[in-house]
Amino acid sequence: MIALSTRNLTKRYGNKTVVNSVNLEIEKGSIFGFLGKNGAGKSTFINMITGLTMPTSGSFEILGEEGGSFQKVRHRIGVLPDYSTFYENYTALEHLKYYSKILRLSLTTNELKDVLRQVELGDAINLKTKSFSFGMKKKLGLAQALINKPDLLFLDEPTSGVDANSILNIHSLIKEVSAQGTTIFLTSHNLDEVEKLCDDIAIMNKGIIQTKGSMQQLRKQYQDNISVYIKHDSISETKQNKLRSEISLLVKNIKVAADCSEFYVEDESVIPKINKYLVGENINVYRLEVEEPSLEEIFLNLGEEKFSA
Incomplete structure (x- = not known):
């Protein structure tokens, strides 16, 4: 109503x-x-x-x-x-x-x-x-x-x-x-x-x-890519390279370090797939943070082209 x-x-x-x-x-x-x-x-x-x-x-x-x-x-x-x-x-x-x-x-x-x-x-x-x-x-x-x-x-x-x-x-x-x-x-x-x-x-x-x-x-509407940060087990350089290779098709701008990874995805449905992959590789996930724009950021960027539909 x-x-x-x-x-x-x-x-x-x-x-x-x-x-x-x-x-x-x-x-x-x-x-x-x-x-x-x-x-x-x-x-x-x-x-x-x-x-x-x-x-x-x-x-x-x-x-x-x-x-x-x-x-x-x-x-x-x-x-x-x-x-x-x-x-x-x-x-x-x-x-x-x-x-x-x-x-x-x-x-x-x-x-x-x-x-x-x-x-x-x-x-x-x-x-x-x-x-x-x-x-x-x-x-x-x-x-x-x-x-x-x-x-x-x-x-x-x-x-x-x-x-x-x-x-x-x-x-x-x-x-x-x-x-x-x-x-x-x-x-x-x-x-x-x-x-x-x-x-x-x-x-x-x-x-x-x-x-x-x-x-x-x-x-x-505002966010083209979703920024994701994962704190995980310390992994070897071999596992780091494998991680980059395995999920490179799902994400953008991936950065893998020994105990954390950062990347961008276009759709949030990808995030559980990555988490599932890490668990399947016996890599414990301690923290998963998704960076989302606040209303303040959206308001301040109102004039950008992505809002000019």
Whole structure:
């Protein structure tokens, strides 16, 4: 089931096309990472699908409703902006009470307190937000985004300015909310965070979705050859020569030393064959490491030809 889809979604300001014919589908219950450099068109794209600005052309469907019927699904959506602003003389609990009234929710005080505890603000329930740190405000914004138990949750930089322990808690919370069926649309400059959390990732560049897929799919697009390092028994020069000869047809740029070997393969299916060969030759394998590109490497090399399909 699709939670969000766009069809040739486009936004132009004068002669400048900011979002250019974007086609995107996001599965219900998935954690979707949306990345792009500054000026790539991310904010404009998000503003269109959250009803803040109108598309120039194209269309989108959100939670089963066409974009023009956004009001019908607004109550099913939660949003955590990068920067949240609060009334300084309201406590954390008063903010959630106020916001729940806006959303016409029938939540008890204890239920609202539970949401605050969920985001690690249990000790700040009755504390006025003027004394909140940036990280605490981030947590309160997250609580505010969660009180209506949304079907679709937009998280913009959910862990920026938050301490390391709280980051782990927020990550666990994101996974928990997703497991309950909520679709999460996540933007973050923390690429390691996106790599760990997201089921699918899209990278926008100059108004278009330049690549999209799971980390495994993105790595396959990005990496022509897979680098493999094997730590093994110390073997004689005769065995080293035999090893080079036997597997030279399977690998590229093989380097064999007495106690380790390095090589490149085009397909990971070759790796178990090599391991099986070593075991068959009574060569004990102590460590096998496969070097894979991180999301950061893929993101930084986005402009390379292999991505210009």
